[in-house]
Amino acid sequence: MIxxxxxxxxxxxxNQYTLxxxxxxxxxxxxxxxxxxxxxxxxxxxxxxCSKKKFYKRKxxxxxxxxxxxxxxxVLAITFYDKYGPLxxxxxxxxxxFDFMLFKFTKYIGVCYSCSAxxxxxxxxxxxxxxxHHQLEMYQK
Ligand SMILES: [Zn+2]
Ligand SMILES: [Zn+2]
Numbered sequence: 001m002i003x004x005x006x007x008x009x010x011x012x013x014x015n016q017y018t019l020x021x022x023x024x025x026x027x028x029x030x031x032x033x034x035x036x037x038x039x040x041x042x043x044x045x046x047x048x049x050c051s052k053k054k055f056y057k058r059k060x061x062x063x064x065x066x067x068x069x070x071x072x073x074x075v076l077a078i079t080f081y082d083k084y085g086p087l088x089x090x091x092x093x094x095x096x097x098f099d100f101m102l103f104k105f106t107k108y109i110g111v112c113y114s115c116s117a118x119x120x121x122x123x124x125x126x127x128x129x130x131x132x133h134h135q136l137e138m139y140q141k
Pocket of ligand 1 (some may be wrong): 008009010011012013027028029030031032
């Protein structure tokens, strides 16, 4: 099952698609037709939305959530400091570790340099390069 997220250029609507078979991608708000995606689409194909072929991989990780976990760990560590002394910092350590594991097991998603379309659950996402700022300047409109 492939998932695609794309913010429409014309109206700014954030479209989310899920497909099990061929699907015609249409903006939910302005009915802009982006094209048809096939279920065997991969990162060697052109981007459905901008026809370019340059993708990078990014962890599909909620950084705000990650930050909240660390903050919670810090608050708990301070709360328990009276009782356990420096030992309470173990709590913070455990929470950091949890955060790290969460990040580690979060899957990569592929993102188009040019139009920021997100392609999720496509094979070989690990082979994509990491985000590179110079590439972004080259490819972004
Ligand atoms: Zn639109
Ligand atoms: Zn694109």
